Amino acid sequence: MLAIGWAYRATRPPPPKICGSPGGPPITAPRIKLRDGRNLAYKEHGVPAQVAKYKIIFVHGLSACRHSPVILKSLPQEFIEELGLHILSFDKPGYGESDPHPKQTLKSLALDIEELVDQLELGSNFM
Numbered sequence: 001m002l003a004i005g006w007a008y009r010a011t012r013p014p015p016p017k018i019c020g021s022p023g024g025p026p027i028t029a030p031r032i033k034l035r036d037g038r039n040l041a042y043k044e045h046g047v048p049a050q051v052a053k054y055k056i057i058f059v060h061g062l063s064a065c066r067h068s069p070v071i072l073k074s075l076p077q078e079f080i081e082e083l084g085l086h087i088l089s090f091d092k093p094g095y096g097e098s099d100p101h102p103k104q105t106l107k108s109l110a111l112d113i114e115e116l117v118d119q120l121e122l123g124s125n126f127m
Helices: 002-011 069-074 076-081 105-118
Strands: 032-035 039-046 054-059 085-090
Touching: 032 105, 039 105, 054 105, 069 105, 076 085, 085 105
Parallel strands: 054 085
Antiparallel strands: 032 039, 039 085
């Protein structure tokens, strides 16, 4: 029984270190506070949102964050400016500097994006 208890403790992941909490990493990104109290970190790229012709929300995949090389290396700055792109990237819950969401679903992620867009006043027209 002792071996089972040891194996359980040895394979259990450590508790998450929340940015800005005691013992956690420092906050370096702009963040919004969601209605449920969690924080969502984000980064804006391209032309200012007020003059943008196109607004794009970039949702990263696994093992990525708001600093995704897809944005930084794939799209030359001249291209972004010529097309008038405003790109909003963010750390999904539990990634980077965003707080984890213990019951995250696709619907909760969509609601987080909606709240992010509303708080940053990007309007309703975005891709």
